[in-house]
Amino acid sequence: MKTAAVWNVGLAALGALIGAGGYGQAILEGIRKADNGLLLEGALPAIVLALLVQVLFDLLERRVVSKGLRKASG
Numbered sequence: 023m024k025t026a027a028v029w030n031v032g033l034a035a036l037g038a039l040i041g042a043g044g045y046g047q048a049i050l051e052g053i054r055k056a057d058n059g060l061l062l063e064g065a066l067p068a069i070v071l072a073l074l075v076q077v078l079f080d081l082l083e084r085r086v087v088s089k090g091l092r093k094a095s096g
Contacts, residue, residue, distance in 0.1 A: 024079040031072040035064065045071075 038046025045064040052061025 024076065024083070027075050027079060028072050031068065031075050035068050 034044060035046035035049055037044055038050045045068045048064030049061055049068075050064075052058065052064065
């Protein structure tokens with residue numbers, strides 16, 4: 023579930039390809055105009071959001087999954 027949530031954040035940027043806007047719009051415009059600054063305006067917030075989702079799921083996992091199960095899985 024954690025992996026799927028992070029993937030969804032990343033794939034949401036692709037919504038700009040069908041006109042949905044969001045961070046993907048800045049990424050696509052940056053690519054089209056060869057403007058790294060504009061590309062980063064969309065990419066950095068998307069990266070931060072994906073990392074935040076990862077951290078939140080990690081914290082949730084620590085609270086919900088017992089120590090014994092976490093230890094057994096790895």
